[in-house]
Amino acid sequence: MNPEGPLTVFTPGIGAVSTTLMAGVELVRAGKRQPIGSLTQMGAIRLGKRTENRSPLISDLVPLAPLAGLRFAGWDIFGGTAYDAAKKAGVLNRDDLEMTRPFLQSIEVMPAVFEQNYVKRLRPKVVKKTKSKMEAAEELREDIRRTMRKNSSRQGVMVWCGSTEVFTEESEVHSSLRNFEKGLAKNDPRIAPSMIYAYAALKEGIPFANGAPNLTVDIPAMTELAKKQKLPIAGKDFKTGQTLLKTVLAPMLKARMLGLDGWFSTNILGNQDGEVLDESGSFKTKEVSKLSVLEHILQPHLYPDLYSDFYHKVRINYYPPRGDDKESWDNIDIFGWLGYPMQIKVNFLCKDSILAAPVLLDLILFLDLAHRAGLSGIQEWLSFYFKSPMCAPELYPEHDLFIQLTKLKNHLRYLVGEELITHLGIEYYEEEVKGRQTRRGSSLK
Numbered sequence: 532m533n534p535e536g537p538l539t540v541f542t543p544g545i546g547a548v549s550t551t552l553m554a555g556v557e558l559v560r561a562g563k564r565q566p567i568g569s570l571t572q573m574g575a576i577r578l579g580k581r582t583e584n585r586s587p588l589i590s591d592l593v594p595l596a597p598l599a600g601l602r603f604a605g606w607d608i609f610g611g612t613a614y615d616a617a618k619k620a621g622v623l624n625r626d627d628l629e630m631t632r633p634f635l636q637s638i639e640v641m642p643a644v645f646e647q648n649y650v651k652r653l654r655p656k657v658v659k660k661t662k663s664k665m666e667a668a669e670e671l672r673e674d675i676r677r678t679m680r681k682n683s684s685r686q687g688v689m690v691w692c693g694s695t696e697v698f699t700e701e702s703e704v705h706s707s708l709r710n711f712e713k714g715l716a717k718n719d720p721r722i723a724p725s726m727i728y729a730y731a732a733l734k735e736g737i738p739f740a741n742g743a744p745n746l747t748v749d750i751p752a753m754t755e756l757a758k759k760q761k762l763p764i765a766g767k768d769f770k771t772g773q774t775l776l777k778t779v780l781a782p783m784l785k786a787r788m789l790g791l792d793g794w795f796s797t798n799i800l801g802n803q804d805g806e807v808l809d810e811s812g813s814f815k816t817k818e819v820s821k822l823s824v825l826e827h828i829l830q831p832h833l834y835p836d837l838y839s840d841f842y843h844k845v846r847i848n849y850y851p852p853r854g855d856d857k858e859s860w861d862n863i864d865i866f867g868w869l870g871y872p873m874q875i876k877v878n879f880l881c882k883d884s885i886l887a888a889p890v891l892l893d894l895i896l897f898l899d900l901a902h903r904a905g906l907s908g909i910q911e912w913l914s915f916y917f918k919s920p921m922c923a924p925e926l927y928p929e930h931d932l933f934i935q936l937t938k939l940k941n942h943l944r945y946l947v948g949e950e951l952i953t954h955l956g957i958e959y960y961e962e963e964v965k966g967r968q969t970r971r972g973s974s975l976k
């Protein structure tokens with residue numbers, strides 16, 4: 532299960548999030564900055580009973596690929612280098628950008644598989660010219676093989692960091708691998724570019740995760756392929772800002788049986804992602820992803836008096852002066868004892884890609900770990916990182932951030948054969964158990 536040699540990270544989309552990650556990894560491995568926000572780099576995990584005082588770093592518990600071994604490559608429609616993309620994104624300050632310039636300039640940006648219908652706001656400069664979607668997949672596969680050879684890499688991971696594609700619903704062509712492959716050959720318009728990347732990755736033995744809300748791997752054809760190839764997949768839509776807060780606050784309301792009348796969420800955002808989301812088709816994809824969380828967390832069918840009738844609205848407004856500095860406002864109308872109304876106001880002044888980069892890093896390392904540990908198909912334990920977590924068709928997704936974290940940590944314990952933690956804790960108070968333990972002179976198990 533130990534990592535062997537370099538890990539090649541493929542990102543379709545060399546934009547704000549991916550270049551902020553790439554530059555950040557280079558600065559961290561040079562010892563110039565700290566990997567703040569990354570659970571794999573900074574997080575600890577409790578093992579055994581609280582009396583045992585065993586809390587190693589996650590990176591000491593499971594064999595994660597070292598940052599020193601990460602290699603990056605990707606595709607984009609604008610050509611140029613990752614340095615050009617990082618400069619345009621305007622996330623990093625001049626010092627950080629200049630310190631990482633040679634590294635970013637060395638990262639290969641390959642011509643993209645792109646379809647204008649799926650991202651209407653961007654005009655491509657460098658795209659593959661192929662006759663069919665199957666041919667496009669073949670070219671991506673060749674890019675992957677060549678890059679892996681160049682890096683002498685046996686392990687790879689791909690994460691979609693491309694723009695949010697227009698809203699599409701699952702249909703027949705997505706329903707099985709057979710139908711999907713027929714669709715690729717026949718240029719079926721319902722197959723989005725992001726799906727072609729996912730197909731190419733899985734065919735080449737590379738796990739895939741989706742950082743955007745488009746369907747991509749969240750279709751039966753891809754779960755079938757992932758299972759067949761024994762590869763882990765995960766998605767979708769990085770959970771980073773407003774939704775991160777929502778999945779902490781909503782469980783609090785439910786935990787205390789406080790009611791909800793309405794939740795109005797609005798954002799201003801001025802980066803390229805904001806520009807893409809200003810178009811109605813791409814916004815619809817994001818809106819569906821952002822709206823789904825409250826319904827699942829609050830469970831109106833279980834608590835009709837508290838949650839059967841709340842109004843939930845999400846808006847994203849493109850506002851260029853702010854660049855990557857997204858600002859979100861939430862107005863939450865709640866009610867308490869005897870139905871008396873109250874309000875909560877949240878104003879988060881965040882940096883979109885600064886929040887997303889560590890999420891991307893953790894996903895890369897955990898997906899690679901899952902691959903080496905022989906896990907395949909949907910990795911629900913990675914829900915922690917997503918706004919619309921993928922899960923088995925018969926399940927509803929788990930959105931509560933702290934349940935997601937508990938699930939993730941228990942999964943790591945399970946992978947290394949450590950006892951799972953239930954938080955029951957009754958044994959600490961049972962006199963008989965205590966007495967026995969004192970006589971033996973050992974700590975509680």
Ligand SMILES: NC(=O)c1ccc[n+]([C@@H]2O[C@H](COP(=O)([O-])OP(=O)(O)OC[C@H]3O[C@@H](n4cnc5c(N)ncnc54)[C@H](O)[C@@H]3O)[C@@H](O)[C@H]2O)c1
Nearest residue numbers: 544546547548607643693694695743769771803804883887
């Ligand atoms: N906090 C966050 O930043 C955050 C949170 C959740 C989701 N996301 C999603 O992550 C994705 C990346 O965000 P970003 O801020 O880096 O956006 P960005 O616009 O800076 O970068 C996306 C890049 O993808 C490229 N692209 C579009 N279609 C492509 C294709 N078919 N092949 C290859 N490249 C393609 C674009 O040219 C662009 O350079 C977006 O979909 C965004 O919605 C971001």
